[in-house]
Amino acid sequence: MKKKYHFYLESKKRLIEFLNKNEVPYETHTTISLNDRMEKVTEDMCVFDLYGDEDTYRKFKWQFPNYASEGTRSIEYSEKEIEESEWLFVYNKSNKVQWVYDEESFRETCRVKIPIIGSHYRHAEQVKCLSATKAVKWGTRQFFSGPNAMDDIIFCSDKARKMLQDKWNGLEFWTVKKYNTCQNIEDLYQLVFNEKLPIEAIRGWKKGTCSICGRKIIRIPKGEEQISINRKYLTDSNSVYSTGEVLTGNVLGCNTFSLNIVPQSFYQYCKQYEMNRG
Incomplete structure (x- = not known):
């Protein structure tokens, strides 16, 4: 580790x-x-x-x-640590998608102002397809990628979509638009984890509320990495899950974000078909 x-x-x-x-x-x-x-x-x-x-x-x-x-x-994590886990959270190692933050794709709430940085919204719930500037040139063994920013968004190729579709409950594939047009970009999809865990499922971190809207949130202390989920909420090994937009840093004004969680079978499938690069 x-x-x-x-x-x-x-x-x-x-x-x-x-x-x-x-x-x-x-x-x-x-x-x-x-x-x-x-x-x-x-x-x-x-x-x-x-x-x-x-x-x-x-x-x-x-x-x-x-x-x-x-x-x-x-x-x-090491390969041994991954293999011994029942559940894993997934994120991207590569950042090939040239995405553009399109306000129409999100429902933004709770605007705050931070000195020097400026104003931003604490909560941004995605409600429509995302936008990017161009198509992705996928490598022969690359199936997934992230945006060219530090965001918890997972994109995939059309080949990956066809291989994963209908195999796990709670997993959808949304098209990606070309920025400023209504056209979909070929060979580019977003993985959407729509089975959200209740906030009570997340253990070990301090629970609180947003000072503006009162939404329940969980503050993650600086330096913490390992998420802990109550086993009774992970009931279906044929499903994938999301924590929902309830996680945030331990500093007032930080944005909320989510983590995507998959069963060991998801990882083994990707490994079997050599999809797990990146």
Whole structure:
């Protein structure tokens, strides 16, 4: 079990030089978003991972102390640990989908303002298909990918959709639109986990309420990675689940997010058909 830090940072010259010098693999993406005045903003971003037990991570913290705290921390498990688990939560290792945050795709509530960062909505429940700028060139052994940002969204190819469809309850596949059009992008789908667990199913973390709307939420202490679910709520090994948009950081004003949970059979199926890369 290793601690992994995922970074999505502005692609500055000094950062790129550090990554090249230390032979850290990275990808660069151009993102398009809208500011408060509804103006289109284009940014060049850099995506990379570092492991907490490596010298490169310690060098990175020393040279970029302000950036070090912006990484999303997760645990990378060994094959033995994965094989011995009844249930697993899934996320993306690759970020090939050039998605665009389209406000029409979400029901946004509870706007807050944070100094320097600006205003944002604490809760964003997806209600329509997502948008991306272009199709994805899938590799011969790549079936899944994430967006070019640190979001808990899972996309897949049409081949993956056909292989997984109707095999697990609670799993749907939504089309993805080309940004600013009504056309669907070929060979690109989003995995939607629509069987949501009640908040009572999540154990061990502090439960609270949103200070604006009163919604029940769970605050995750900084440094915690391992989610714990009460076994009695995971009743169907033929189903996949979502925690729902109830998880948040331990700092006031953080966005809520969800985790996607699958049974061991889901992983074994992907492994059998060599779909588990990424």
